[in-house]
Amino acid sequence: MENKPVFDEDFVYPKFEKSMIKTHTILIPSMLDIHMALFESVLIQSGYNVEIMKNQGPEVVEEGLKYVHNDTCYPALLVIGQFIDNLNHRDDTHNVVLLITQTGGGCRASNYIHLLRKALVKAGYDYIPVVSLNPSNLEKDSGFHIDYKTIFKIVAAMTYGDVLMYLYNKTRSYEVEAGSAKKLTFDWVDNVSKQFEVGKGTSYRDLRKNINDMAKSFDNLALDLSHAKPKVGIVGEIYIKYASLGNNHLEEFLVSQNAEVMVPGLYGFTLYTMYNAIYDHEIYGRSKKTALINRFLIWYFRRREKLMINAISKTKFTPMKYFKHTKDLSEGVLDHGTKMGEGWLLTAEMMELVEIGYSNVICAQPFGCLPNHICGKGVMKKIKSIHPDANIIAIDYDPSATRVNQENRIKLMLAIAREKISKDDEATL
Ligand code: SF4
Known part of the structure; x- marks a missing residue:
C-alpha cells in the first residue's frame, strides 16, 4: 500500500477483515497482569492469535514522543509508543493487527484510535489495521466481533481477575515463602483458563465455587502478620x-x-460507566433505552460482586x-x-x-x-x-x-x- 501523508483526508485506513483472524496476530497493550493473562487465554480459545505486549523501557517513551505531540495525554503517548516500539522489533509486521480499548465517553481516550492511526502512517506502518474494543459501538465497520460465549467468558475472567488481584495484594507483602502469593495467583489463572477450555467456569454456580475456593486457598497461605x-x-x-x-x-x-x-x-470502572449511562439520562436527557439496558447490566454485575464479597467475608481478609x-x-x-x-x-x-x-x-x-x-x-x-x-x-x-x-x-x-x-x-x- 502506498505510504500516504498523514494529513491526506482521502487516505483509507486498513480495516480488520474476518479472514485475518486465522493469519494475523493481535497485539494488545499491557496492563493488569492477572486480568490480561485470563483475557489472553479466553481470546486464544476463541480462535484469535493474541499477544499482550511486554516491551517496556525508555525506548517506548522515545517512540511515543516521536509520533505523538508531547502535550497529548501521557497514556496515549505510552500506548502508541509501546505499539511502535514492538513493531520496530518484529521480523514481519504484515501479519499483525493492533487492538486498543475505548470507553466511548467524552474524554480524549475515545480519540486515541485516530492518534494511533496517524502515528502508524508517520512511522511507515500504514498497512496495519487497528481494532477498537468498546461498549459504545464505535468503529462499527470493523470485522472484529466477539460472540456472546466469549463475552460471558470475558466477564467471568474479569470477576476472577478482580478477586485474585484483591487477594494477591492482601497477601503478597506478608508471605512467609517469597513468591508464594504470586504462584498461588497464577496457579488459579491456569486452573480457571483450563475450565474455560472445557466450557466451565462461567456459570453463576461455577463462579461461586471457584471464588469461594480462591478465597479459602489465600486464607490458608502462610503469612507473617507479626508487624503492621x-x-x-x-x-x-x-x-x-x-x-x-x-x-x-x-x-x-x-x-x-x-x-x-x-x-x-475493574468492576469499579465497569459499574461506574454503567451508572453514568443512567446519569446521562437523568441529568442530561440522553437515551432512556441505554439507561434501562445499563440498569439490567448493573443487576447482573452486582450479583457477581456479591459472590466476591461473600467469599472474602468468610476469610480473615476485609472485603x-x-x-x-x-x-x-x-x-x-x-x-x-x-x-x-x-x-x-x-x-x-x-x-x-x-x-x-x-x-x-x-x-x-x-x-x-x-x-x-x-x-x-x-x-x-x-x-x-x-x-x-x-x-x-x-x-x-x-x-x-x-x-x-x-x-x-x-x-x-x-x-x-x-x-x-x-x-x-x-x-x-
Ligand atoms: S482521562 Fe481523559 S484526559 Fe485524562 S489521560 Fe485519560 S484520556 Fe486523557
Whole structure:
C-alpha cells in the first residue's frame, strides 16, 4: 500500500477483515497482569492469535514522543509508543493487527484510535489495521466481533481477575515463602483458563465455587502478620493506575518499601460507566433505552460482586465495599454528573480505600489529564476534612518526570504513615 501523508483526508485506513483472524496476530497493550493473562487465554480459545505486549523501557517513551505531540495525554503517548516500539522489533509486521480499548465517553481516550492511526502512517506502518474494543459501538465497520460465549467468558475472567488481584495484594507483602502469593495467583489463572477450555467456569454456580475456593486457598497461605505495615491504596487514571509501564512499577516499589498495597478492581470502572449511562439520562436527557439496558447490566454485575464479597467475608481478609456504597460515598463531595475520564469514580475510590483501612492513598495522575486533576487533586482537601487521618498525595506521571522524584515523594508519604504505626502493632488484613 502506498505510504500516504498523514494529513491526506482521502487516505483509507486498513480495516480488520474476518479472514485475518486465522493469519494475523493481535497485539494488545499491557496492563493488569492477572486480568490480561485470563483475557489472553479466553481470546486464544476463541480462535484469535493474541499477544499482550511486554516491551517496556525508555525506548517506548522515545517512540511515543516521536509520533505523538508531547502535550497529548501521557497514556496515549505510552500506548502508541509501546505499539511502535514492538513493531520496530518484529521480523514481519504484515501479519499483525493492533487492538486498543475505548470507553466511548467524552474524554480524549475515545480519540486515541485516530492518534494511533496517524502515528502508524508517520512511522511507515500504514498497512496495519487497528481494532477498537468498546461498549459504545464505535468503529462499527470493523470485522472484529466477539460472540456472546466469549463475552460471558470475558466477564467471568474479569470477576476472577478482580478477586485474585484483591487477594494477591492482601497477601503478597506478608508471605512467609517469597513468591508464594504470586504462584498461588497464577496457579488459579491456569486452573480457571483450563475450565474455560472445557466450557466451565462461567456459570453463576461455577463462579461461586471457584471464588469461594480462591478465597479459602489465600486464607490458608502462610503469612507473617507479626508487624503492621503502612497500607497504601492506588487510584488514578485507569491506564496509569493499572499499567506498570505507566506508573513506573509503583506496586512493586511500594512492596519493596515494606508497605501493603491495594488497587481497586475493574468492576469499579465497569459499574461506574454503567451508572453514568443512567446519569446521562437523568441529568442530561440522553437515551432512556441505554439507561434501562445499563440498569439490567448493573443487576447482573452486582450479583457477581456479591459472590466476591461473600467469599472474602468468610476469610480473615476485609472485603472490598459494594460498589453501590462506594458510589454513595462520593455524594456531597463531587456531583455524579462529573463523569469525564474517571470522574466521580476517582473521588469515590479514594473514600472507599480510606474506609477499608488504606488511609494512605496515591493518586496517579498523567500529564495532560484535566479530569483527573479536578476529580483527584481537586477533592483531596474535602476528603481530608471528612477523614482527617487520610494521607493522600498526587503523583504526576509524564515523559519528563523522573522516577527518583516520584519515589522520593512516596517515601515521604510512607514516613508519615509509619509514624502512626507502633512497633508492637500486628498486621490486620
Ligand atoms: S482521562 Fe485524562 S489521560 Fe485519560 S484520556 Fe481523559 S484526559 Fe486523557
